[in-house]
Amino acid sequence: MILRSVGGEFKSGQLSAILGPSGAGKSTLLNILAGYKCRNATGSVLINGEQRNLKQFRKMSRYIMQEDLIQPLLTVHEAMLVAANLKLGNNLKEAAKLNAIREILELLRLSGAKYTQTDMLSGGERKRLSIALELLNNPPVLFLDEPTTGLDDLSCSQCISLLKTIAKGGRTVICSIHTPSAKLFSEFDDVYILSAGQCVYKGYGPDVVPFLANLGLECPKHYNPADFIIEVCCFEYGDCHERMVTSIENGRITYNKKAPARLEEVVSDSNISLIKEYPAALDISDHSFDHESGWIRQFNILLRRMWLQMWRDKCYLVLRVFLYIVIGLVIGNLYLGMGQDGSKTLFNFGFYFCSLIFFMYIPMMPVLLQFPREVQLVKREHFNKWYRLSAYFVALSVSTIPLQVLLGSVYVCLVYTLSGQPMEIDRLLMFYVICLLTGIISESLGLLIASQLTIVNAMFIGPVVTVPLMLLAVYGFGSGYDTIPSLIKIAMYFSYLRYSLEGLIHAMLKGREKLECPESEQYCIYTDLNFFVKEMGMENTLYWVDIVALVGVFLLFRGGSYYLLRQRLSPNKTFLALQYIGRIIKSHLGVAR
Numbered sequence: 001m002i003l004r005s006v007g008g009e010f011k012s013g014q015l016s017a018i019l020g021p022s023g024a025g026k027s028t029l030l031n032i033l034a035g036y037k038c039r040n041a042t043g044s045v046l047i048n049g050e051q052r053n054l055k056q057f058r059k060m061s062r063y064i065m066q067e068d069l070i071q072p073l074l075t076v077h078e079a080m081l082v083a084a085n086l087k088l089g090n091n092l093k094e095a096a097k098l099n100a101i102r103e104i105l106e107l108l109r110l111s112g113a114k115y116t117q118t119d120m121l122s123g124g125e126r127k128r129l130s131i132a133l134e135l136l137n138n139p140p141v142l143f144l145d146e147p148t149t150g151l152d153d154l155s156c157s158q159c160i161s162l163l164k165t166i167a168k169g170g171r172t173v174i175c176s177i178h179t180p181s182a183k184l185f186s187e188f189d190d191v192y193i194l195s196a197g198q199c200v201y202k203g204y205g206p207d208v209v210p211f212l213a214n215l216g217l218e219c220p221k222h223y224n225p226a227d228f229i230i231e232v233c234c235f236e237y238g239d240c241h242e243r244m245v246t247s248i249e250n251g252r253i254t255y256n257k258k259a260p261a262r263l264e265e266v267v268s269d270s271n272i273s274l275i276k277e278y279p280a281a282l283d284i285s286d287h288s289f290d291h292e293s294g295w296i297r298q299f300n301i302l303l304r305r306m307w308l309q310m311w312r313d314k315c316y317l318v319l320r321v322f323l324y325i326v327i328g329l330v331i332g333n334l335y336l337g338m339g340q341d342g343s344k345t346l347f348n349f350g351f352y353f354c355s356l357i358f359f360m361y362i363p364m365m366p367v368l369l370q371f372p373r374e375v376q377l378v379k380r381e382h383f384n385k386w387y388r389l390s391a392y393f394v395a396l397s398v399s400t401i402p403l404q405v406l407l408g409s410v411y412v413c414l415v416y417t418l419s420g421q422p423m424e425i426d427r428l429l430m431f432y433v434i435c436l437l438t439g440i441i442s443e444s445l446g447l448l449i450a451s452q453l454t455i456v457n458a459m460f461i462g463p464v465v466t467v468p469l470m471l472l473a474v475y476g477f478g479s480g481y482d483t484i485p486s487l488i489k490i491a492m493y494f495s496y497l498r499y500s501l502e503g504l505i506h507a508m509l510k511g512r513e514k515l516e517c518p519e520s521e522q523y524c525i526y527t528d529l530n531f532f533v534k535e536m537g538m539e540n541t542l543y544w545v546d547i548v549a550l551v552g553v554f555l556l557f558r559g560g561s562y563y564l565l566r567q568r569l570s571p572n573k574t575f576l577a578l579q580y581i582g583r584i585i586k587s588h589l590g591v592a593r
């Protein structure tokens with residue numbers, strides 16, 4: 001039990017802070033209030049006196065999490081423009097959007113860093129950018145988890161006064177915060193102090209001194225009241241926990257010995273129509289707070305963002321091109337001219353398999369490394385209603401295709417000519433299609449694995465999964481298909497590499513004329529390629545069947561990755577049950593997270 005029967009209210013027009021010692025349950029409470037993680041919570045959350053409809057509420061609230069998860073390789077202005085295009089849709093003209101961006105960047109003092117790439121921003125700037133991104137469609141309710149962590153005193157105070165300005169515009173702003181300075185503490189209109197999962201104080205910050213005095217706890221002169229109450233919560237002045245909880249009714253009443261009049265003035269219902277101050281360009285009282293741009297537009301914007309990020313990551317791009325060329329040259333030279341050599345048919349078979357291994361690992365490894373981090377970003381953006389997951393996923397799937405097609409053709413051209421494969425256009429195309437399909441299936445397999453795991457686990461599981469796929473692809477070669485046990489035959493249907501290999505063998509060897517045996521060789525066993533295909537147990541295969549099977553595996557893996565990603569962001573009951581079972585197994589086996 002993390003939170004124990006806490007109650008209370010947060011009002012619009014106020015900057016409210018949730019305070020407490022580490023582990024008191026601040027983030028947990030914020031997660032529940034924002035609707036981010038509230039599955040195991042019981043009780044009720046009311047909005048303007050009515051039961052919260054989480055779906056509706058999520059449309060009008062935004063949650064800025066503790067980790068500054070910001071899309072890399074974009075400038076501040078570009079990041080804002082993407083957010084504006086996604087969140088403001090077609091309702092606003094381009095000029096109005098730019099104006100809104102300018103206003104927000106000015107307010108958050110980010111105008112100077114407008115053209116700085118997000119990865120280069122300072123900690124404070126990143127934090128402010130996370131706030132700026134969520135302010136774009138003027139949300140009436142804003143949650144922030146420890147927005148001042150990692151900031152210096154000046155930045156902290158600037159951040160809090162900024163939040164206060166935002167709240168003054170009629171919004172409900174709730175943030176969790178670690179021991180603030182006395183000055184900051186007095187800035188909050190309302191503080192909610194948690195200790196061991198219960199509320200020990202709710203009211204105007206400085207009023208905590210008379211509140212504690214009433215309980216017989218005198219705050220020493222020149223002492224920060226925030227520090228004092230945290231020390232009280234940590235039992236440094238004896239056990240007053242129950243008395244504090246009881247006197248404030250676990251947060252249900254607000255202590256207001258001398259609540260300043262200005263507070264009473266702004267206190268009102270969380271009514272959207274109150275948003276009239278800032279930003280002028282975004283007076284959106286008739287705003288739906290749902291996805292503003294349509295699916296196609298979201299897809300377009302996300303695709304352009306992905307391509308821009310890909311283009312900006314020059315080092316990785318150059319490395320990839322270099323890798324395809326170098327590996328292409330190495331493999332091509334290792335199997336130099338073997339495609340036409342009757343004594344090297346088995347080597348040539350090795351070349352096909354080697355090319356498939358290349359197309360299995362090279363597209364999959366970057367996905368295993370990058371996607372787990374990307375999932376965290378998607379989680380934040382999707383939770384804050386930037387776009388539909390399907391639009392993101394389709395954009396992601398499309399974004400990698402041009403590079404795969406381009407680099408794949410560079411590799412294929414190099415190895416095909418160097419290894420002396422038959423110069424027939426249909427065979428070349430068939431070879432290329434199989435390689436390309438293997439590449440995009442491997443990428444899908446990477447997504448499938450990485451959508452659920454951390455980077456370390458994904459990097460471990462990925463290669464482990466591929467080993468049986470490779471073994472099953474070549475199992476029984478040489479001894480004939482009929483000798484393979486039926487169980488293994490069934491297992492072989494699950495290896496997409498098997499279909500790829502069958503397709504390649506069919507495309508490159510079937511129907512070809514006998515090869516010549518070089519004079520240096522006494523005897524060449526496989527000059528008849530059709531005989532070799534028979535020996536491999538592939539005489540009855542059809543190229544188009546392999547292609548259909550590969551397309552099927554691709555759809556299965558992509559569909560599976562999309563499903564798993566969706567479950568990661570908002571799990572259904574089956575998935576929750578599986579997670580629960582997983583947790584039990586982990587805790588009973590003592591497996592570390």
Ligand SMILES: Nc1ncnc2c1ncn2[C@@H]1O[C@H](COP(=O)(O)OP(=O)(O)OP(=O)(O)O)[C@@H](O)[C@H]1O
Nearest residue numbers: 001002020021022023024025026027028029176178
């Ligand atoms: N999923 C979980 N499973 C088990 N315990 C959890 C889980 N999430 C949080 N806790 C525990 O609940 C307590 C409150 O966690 P929470 O993150 O809300 O604290 P916090 O007040 O935000 O702390 P901090 O200020 O250090 O971030 C902690 O003791 C934490 O270990």
